[in-house]
Amino acid sequence: MITLDGLTKVFPAPGGGDPVVALDGIDLHLEPGRVHGIVGRSGAGKSTLIRCLTGLEKPTSGRVEVDGTDIAALEGDALRAARRNIGMVFQHANLLDSRTAARNIAHPLEIAGVPRAERERRVAELVELVGLSGREHNHPAQLSGGQIQRVGIARGLAAEPKVLLCDEPTSALDGSTTRQILRLISDLRERLGITVVIITHEMAVVREVCDTVTLLKDGKIAQTGELVDVAADPHGPLSSELISLPPAPTGIDAVIVNCDYGDSTRFRTSEDLIRAAEAHGAEATLVAGTIETIGGRQVGRVQLALRNASGAAISAESLASYLAELDAAGVVAKEETA
Numbered sequence: 001m002i003t004l005d006g007l008t009k010v011f012p013a014p015g016g017g018d019p020v021v022a023l024d025g026i027d028l029h030l031e032p033g034r035v036h037g038i039v040g041r042s043g044a045g046k047s048t049l050i051r052c053l054t055g056l057e058k059p060t061s062g063r064v065e066v067d068g069t070d071i072a073a074l075e076g077d078a079l080r081a082a083r084r085n086i087g088m089v090f091q092h093a094n095l096l097d098s099r100t101a102a103r104n105i106a107h108p109l110e111i112a113g114v115p116r117a118e119r120e121r122r123v124a125e126l127v128e129l130v131g132l133s134g135r136e137h138n139h140p141a142q143l144s145g146g147q148i149q150r151v152g153i154a155r156g157l158a159a160e161p162k163v164l165l166c167d168e169p170t171s172a173l174d175g176s177t178t179r180q181i182l183r184l185i186s187d188l189r190e191r192l193g194i195t196v197v198i199i200t201h202e203m204a205v206v207r208e209v210c211d212t213v214t215l216l217k218d219g220k221i222a223q224t225g226e227l228v229d230v231a232a233d234p235h236g237p238l239s240s241e242l243i244s245l246p247p248a249p250t251g252i253d254a255v256i257v258n259c260d261y262g263d264s265t266r267f268r269t270s271e272d273l274i275r276a277a278e279a280h281g282a283e284a285t286l287v288a289g290t291i292e293t294i295g296g297r298q299v300g301r302v303q304l305a306l307r308n309a310s311g312a313a314i315s316a317e318s319l320a321s322y323l324a325e326l327d328a329a330g331v332v333a334k335e336e337t338a
């Protein structure tokens with residue numbers, strides 16, 4: 001549905017210094033009907049990428065193909081027509097305060113010259129689709145943050161686009177509202193078969209709704225793939241960002257070992273890690289950790305406290321042999337150093 005081919009965007013330096021390479025040869029293919037996450041720190045190039053996808057920004061070089069059309073090569077009416085295929089949802093819906101929810105949803109249809117009867121039919125459909133029934137005559141001041149974002153999503157879907165681009169759609173919402181909006185987005189993908197691209201800095205968003213994830217770093221792709229594969233690769237940069245480790249436990253008199261597992265065939269669960277310690281003369285206790293099951297596979301970042309049978313510290317030899325066994329089986333294991 002979306003293919004980026006050598007996408008590069010260079011901005012002249014504002015002060016006349018070195019130019020800024022915001023996107024540096026991005027090659028990416030996003031399949032139709034799925035939810036794709038694009039993540040990265042501030043300055044990684046996420047907004048530039050989304051602006052290139054909408055045709056707002058012309059690439060310095062490369063192709064931006066959306067549904068078979070090279071957006072970067074279009075101008076004027078042809079670009080405007082292609083852009084109707086792309087719906088946008090922003091962090092802040094920026095609704096018109098003087099209009100009701102329904103009339104905010106109708107706004108892009110009015111601009112596109114859709115006749116009144118068809119517009120009303122479409123708005124009624126959208127109100128139902130995004131779960132705003134009963135609230136359609138409220139003004140923005142009478143809507144919650146989540147309801148306002150539902151209006152924003154309905155407005156983005158008004159022209160029946162094939163692609164919905166969401167730029168930080170939940171960054172201004174609290175946790176439970178975020179989950180409701182993400183559920184709505186997955187539901188829309190199911191019901192409409194639409195392709196969704198979500199730009200976010202929130203790993204929780206990626207974990208909850210994305211089928212694939214791409215990490216941008218300094219304008220390049222640092223990692224990309226199916227969420228299950230990316231999250232389970234303990235050596236990749238994203239797994240440590242997707243699954244956060246709680247702060248190290250305090251007041252424990254034992255050797256603490258941090259373990260990241262997910263793609264090991266030998267260590268599939270934290271219990272496997274605990275059991276294996278015995279063979280090295282150690283007793284392991286799980287003292288902190290985050291364990292998730294993504295696509296049926298357990299992925300975890302855990303901290304184990306290791307003691308010997310009498311509760312004293314384990315020997316350096318025991319520790320080294322245990323760590324070597326974990327390492328050989330694909331678990332990233334390190335002693336926690338204070």
Ligand SMILES: Nc1ncnc2c1ncn2[C@@H]1O[C@H](COP(=O)(O)OP(=O)(O)O)[C@@H](O)[C@H]1O
Nearest residue numbers: 011012020022041042043044045046047048049
């Ligand atoms: N119009 C512009 N002119 C000059 N530099 C820009 C412009 N837009 C973005 N940049 C630079 O490009 C890089 C990527 O920016 P951006 O795409 O906004 O990143 P993100 O959205 O991931 O935070 C940054 O170094 C930013 O300063």
Ligand SMILES: [Mg+2]
Nearest residue numbers: 043046047048
């Ligand atoms: Mg940005």
